[in-house]
Amino acid sequence: MSTTAIAARSTLRIATAGSVDDGKSTLIGRLLHDTKTVFEDQLKAVEKASRRYGDGETNLALLTDGLRAEREQGITIDVAHRYFATPARSFIVADTPGHAQYTRNMVTGASTSDVAIVLVDARHGVVDQTRRHALIASLLGVEAIVVAVNKMDLVGWSEDEFLRIASDVRTFVGALPQQLPVTAIPMSALLGDNVVDGSRHMPWYVGLPLLELLEQFDATPSALPGARVHVQRVIRPQGGPQADFRGYAGVVAAGTLSAGDAVTVLPSGRTTTVAAVHRWGAVVPAADSGHAVVVQLADDIDVARGDVLVVSHASVPPVVTEDIVADLCWMIDQPLVVGSRHWFKHGTRSGHAVVTAIEHRYDLVSPDHEPATELVLNDIGRVHLRLGTPIVADVYAHHAEGGRLILIDAATNTTAGAAMIVSATATSTAPS
Amino acid sequence: MSTEIVAAAHLDALTDEALTIVREVATECENPVLLFSGGKDSAVLLHLAVLAFAPARLPFPVMHVDTGHNFPEVIEYRDRLVAEWGVRLVVASVQRSIDSGRAVEDAGPRASRNRLQSVTLLDALAEHGFDAAFGGGRRDEDKARAKERILSFRDRQGRWDPRAQRPEPWALLNPRIRKGEHLRAFPLSNWTELDIWQYIARHQVPLPNIYFSHTRTVVERDGMLLSVGGPVALEPHEQAFDELVRYRTVGDASCTGAVRSTATTIDDVLAEVAAARITERGATRADDTFSESAMEDRKREGYF
Structure with a gap:
């Protein structure tokens, strides 16, 4: 999408x-x-x-x-x-x-x-x-x-x-x-x-x-769930006239992000406001979906790569989760089975993922599916994944950027699977 | 929407995409480098990369693979630009590869050092321990490039295997590699020659002056205008003449041709590119017209 x-x-x-x-x-x-x-x-x-x-x-x-x-x-x-x-x-x-x-x-x-x-x-x-x-x-x-x-x-x-x-x-x-x-x-x-x-x-x-x-061609625009930014990198000049500058680089998704917006940092749950939005090296009043930005926050709080800034007024907020159900397309020769361990990448967050269940495999030439114990190359099936580190997830059909992840084969580093989140169980973590 | 607004919005989206790729690779890889030839594509790439990290400095160096067959204007431009933008420059020399016996130069008046660059490039990547190299390659340049990923994986010998490329679903880049392997990253994959010139016009990116119309002594060889002097010597029956020309690409002077042009400004060039009926490589690169798989074959060996 x-x-x-x-x-x-x-x-x-x-x-x-x-x-x-x-x-x-x-x-x-x-x-x-x-x-x-x-x-x-x-x-x-x-x-x-x-x-x-x-x-x-x-x-x-x-x-x-x-x-x-x-x-x-x-x-x-x-x-x-x-x-x-x-x-x-x-x-x-x-x-x-x-x-x-x-x-x-x-x-x-x-x-x-x-x-x-x-x-x-x-x-x-x-x-x-x-x-x-x-x-x-x-x-x-x-x-x-x-x-x-x-x-x-x-x-x-x-x-x-x-x-x-x-x-x-x-x-x-x-x-x-x-x-x-x-x-x-x-x-x-x-x-x-x-x-x-x-x-x-x-x-x-x-x-x-x-x-x-x-x-x-134009599709009916669907309602946007509220802006979020997966933090790619912390921008710190380390010296020079802007030595105190601290900003968070990433891409705006799912809405408009403006200076003055209240935002929540996930997974920590801390809140602050957007002090300034930069695009291509210059300050802009607001940035839309797809814009590559650097966000400055009003408060000096801990934000690192992999964290997600979400506007606090989001109509559909993402969930912090370590347990997801996803439709997965398998892309390598070695079959995927229950217990398979891989790297995952979701937004800018990477970590371990283990397959805890395989629900079914799609027939692909009919809307039907059948029970399966493994997925082989070019199969698409529904799987349960447990992640080694929490992600800030959406359901793919609601918000694609927050609902997609890739699996990476730990031995060869090749991209092994493409997954679309169907449902995610919120992990109960006390905000620290 | 008017045509101008459509084009501007398209360019903006390409710019955001490229910036994001540069940031992602620079953050996930340990020791990246940006390959800088002094040509327009690498000038746009460097300009973008500087914007991607502003107000911080560019967190990696740029590397020029120097064939020794340069246009002097390009070297002067390169040195001026890196000084102005505060960028660290590494030069990898093809001459040094030849002197040390790592590369063997073709003989004859039409010998080109273009192919030798692969040896120098791979040696330099290994010597400096670079694990990712940004390049200005675009998929519209060549049919082998059209099949290349944004992140192109290279094995320990630096080889590209077009049949074993990693799938790239969505914009989720996977830069993981093992020690000794490396990545080529092409943030401008989805750009066309016209997009490049629109970016140059919009951001007033400085370029070597050989991209604009000037008088040059040239010889016509295989339908291409080559600059006489330096690596290009006249063959019997060939005649040099003065012509108003500009370059559409900048590469090794022995195999990069000029095109007849009166375009003296960026806007003139934009108009010319929009009306062009010949691809930039077809018009200006003797090395890509040898066979229909010339680019694929060079890329398999480790070329840019």
Whole structure:
């Protein structure tokens, strides 16, 4: 979910997902090409490569398949990021691979995205991958799904085919626990129909082409729970004219932080007021969600990295907890079992985490789940974690920044899991 | 919203993101360093990094990997900037790597020291015990870079394995490494060339004057305008001529090309970049046009 919740966003982050050969890279290539983002030398290189790999016409997929192995195998292996802008908006695209074994990459791409574009091959209709991608998008809390029904040219531009697929997706998404809006667009990424321009082949489609839809997309802004800052670092000049300066660096989330606001420092529970807010080295009267700030407090109290400043008037305050229940995507080969110990990172707090229970594993191609004793690579399941140090947590669906954490494998230091908090039990600690 | 306001809001969000990455890595890692070439991307990165810790000083040094094939204007600019901003400078010399036998220079009139920088860089990181190196790399520069993480993990040999990258969900960065390994951190990952110039315009970031139009004696080679003198010698049948040019990127003088330009101010350059039809690397870097995997291959060996 995006950190920016302002009504008219200047930047839209998009994740794209689809099965192998749905034409996802072609679609992105088409978006880049038709928005004049592709430069002449890039196009020339792609034309040259298309000839080498024996593609009949210029293969726009080669614009995004950047690694040698990807071009040779004609597949997308890893998340690629692409950028384009129109006068209305800037776009950041996380292009995620289609194979089932790359679920973790889909999770990664969706984690930072406002909108998920799920590609469906019009000839094949809704398949397991479509359901998996819609479910992941919904778990990760994207604001909307756009179903790109691609290769319409290969089904004779049939309105009936399109309506059937759109209805299948809506039925599936409608049965998911987290509801989210679905828009379906019939298109041919190869020929350019309904990508940037409309389609002369499908006069029956009265909706917007993809780019226009993305330019105009805005979710209903949800109520913000109240500003908080996870402290990254204490800023102390140690000498010079500002030797007495003491400020706390971090990013504002979930609201506006202003000079004069009463704040509570968690987990200690001490209260004070904001003396000044700095952004980019200058004092500002207030800072909004997403702003990188340094906060000066009125009282000289103990605040360290990992602590959280929360405005005292927060409508939904976070809880201080060591026990959480979370939906977890597992990302490494070694399975996760009850008793597994890992590092965690939540906000700017790190510590030990141990798995105390595994409730279930999601089926991923249906809204169902089944009991499980372990999670293997690319599984998503519901787990209970006991943390070695308390965190200041929110439920992910209410406030994503406070409700997400990663698990880190202690042996290799690689990122092993991505977790979304479903519920947290407040730890009773006496304010010291 | 007007187009200008949309663009400004986008730049602000990129700026906050980059500042946050710099702070996070600098706080979690023990001994970071910022790689500074004197080019526009590293100038923006350094400017951002200084803002990130204000009013405290930048808590880490900057390092220049010096190929010995420099534009004199860039060295002069580098020294002026670090003095003005109170930043500690470390210089790692490719010439020293060659003299000590660690790196072997290509022969011939078209030899470039660009590739040799990887050896010097890795040696210097080890020598100083740097565990994280900030770079100004952007994902829009090259198709191999488009696949790179914000935190890019390097093994004990300094190698990048594109197939074994750590997933990066949300903005939760994981900078944990074992001794001897290191990280490359790319806070400008999500920026484009145009974003860089908009930041420069907005914050009036000083740049070497070769980024602006000037008269230079050049030779046209493989469709690129190379500055004559220093490492670039004329080959038979080549002819030098004077041209109004500027540089879009600043790298090793032996393989960095100039572009014809009359842009003398930041605003002129912004207009030119917005209208450009050739990528900056395609227009100006002989080293990236060798093969379609040139960048990927160099990165695997430890390049920036």
